[in-house]
Amino acid sequence: MEDSSRQGTAGGAVPFYAPTGNEVALFEHAHRNRLPLLLKGPTGCGKTRFVAHMAARLGRPLHTVSCHDDLTAADLTGRYLLKGGDTVWTDGPLTRSVREGAICYLDEVVEARKDVTVVLHPLTDDRRLLPLERTGELLEAPAAFMLVVSYNPGYQNILKSLKPSTRQRFVAIEFGFPKPDAETGIVVQESGLPADRVAPLVQLGNALRALKGQDLEEGVSTRLLVYCASLIRDGMPRDEAILASMIEPLTDDPEVKKALLRVAELTLG
Ligand SMILES: Nc1ncnc2c1ncn2[C@@H]1O[C@H](COP(=O)(O)OP(=O)(O)OP(=O)(O)O)[C@@H](O)[C@H]1O
Numbered sequence: 661m662e663d664s665s666r667q668g669t670a671g672g673a674v675p676f677y678a679p680t681g682n683e684v685a686l687f688e689h690a691h692r693n694r695l696p697l698l699l700k701g702p703t704g705c706g707k708t709r710f711v712a713h714m715a716a717r718l719g720r721p722l723h724t725v726s727c728h729d730d731l732t733a734a735d736l737t738g739r740y741l742l743k744g745g746d747t748v749w750t751d752g753p754l755t756r757s758v759r760e761g762a763i764c765y766l767d768e769v770v771e772a773r774k775d776v777t778v779v780l781h782p783l784t785d786d787r788r789l790l791p792l793e794r795t796g797e798l799l800e801a802p803a804a805f806m807l808v809v810s811y812n813p814g815y816q817n818i819l820k821s822l823k824p825s826t827r828q829r830f831v832a833i834e835f836g837f838p839k840p841d842a843e844t845g846i847v848v849q850e851s852g853l854p855a856d857r858v859a860p861l862v863q864l865g866n867a868l869r870a871l872k873g874q875d876l877e878e879g880v881s882t883r884l885l886v887y888c889a890s891l892i893r894d895g896m897p898r899d900e901a902i903l904a905s906m907i908e909p910l911t912d913d914p915e916v917k918k919a920l921l922r923v924a925e926l927t928l929g
């Protein structure tokens with residue numbers, strides 16, 4: 661497990677992240693070789709935490725943007741804003757990241773509008789250029805700059821997947837849920853609930869994950885396991901915590917809910 665107390669060169673504490681594979685080394689290789697990185701994986705499996713951890717570890721500032729279908733290229737690059745009667749150019753998070761040699765993280769990148777990919781293309785091939793049409797600048801990304809994007813391939817419809825010409829500009833890695841022992845360690849660390857009380861929750865999480873695809877769009881995330889353990893640690897009765905954090909967030913269908921509760925009974929006894 662990672663040493664969560666390690667200090668980054670930027671001076672802040674490195675957020676706790678327990679690696680589940682070779683992702684730390686891959687990120688470091690990609691950063692050293694100026695390659696952009698694509699993270700794929702289900703909700704709540706640790707993608708955002710991983711990027712925060714790596715940015716701190718590498719001592720780089722991190723600018724995160726949650727993409728949505730109204731997000732335009734100007735939201736990323738910047739725009740002229742009125743300030744006390746003057747119009748002043750204001751960098752967006754992507755431009756700021758390029759200028760600072762920071763890590764720019766675009767979460768749910770498939771949600772962004774088409775014109776966003778036009779901005780990303782010259783920045784994510786060997787040119788590493790960010791043209792700012794409005795100011796006439798052509799920024800060359802410094803070695804320390806890195807673009808990281810993520811998306812959840814599960815619930816996106818096919819129309820929303822990335823174009824090959826975009827995705828083939830990235831080194832990519834798929835995230836899954838950690839193995840039970842590792843996930844127990846993560847939930848213990850995050851919630852403060854002892855391991856002997858966390859282990860059965862993780863076991864239930866895996867039993868519920870096995871139902872994914874039949875009745876459920878997405879299985880229980882590590883995030884929800886952390887919620888559940890935190891509620892229990894705070895004094896909530898276990899079964900109430902499970903209902904509120906591992907059953908209700910997964911489904912609105914009364915029949916499916918009944919089935920999930922039955923799985924919980926069978927798993928936990
Ligand atoms: N490997 C891990 N190490 C440490 N904490 C983890 C790990 N995986 C998951 N977590 C915990 O799960 C929570 C959710 O993780 P995170 O927010 O990074 O998920 P995500 O993959 O970004 O999800 P989404 O796609 O919904 O944004 C974290 O706040 C953390 O408590």
Ligand SMILES: [Mg+2]
Pocket residue numbers: 707708709767
């Ligand atoms: Mg996230």
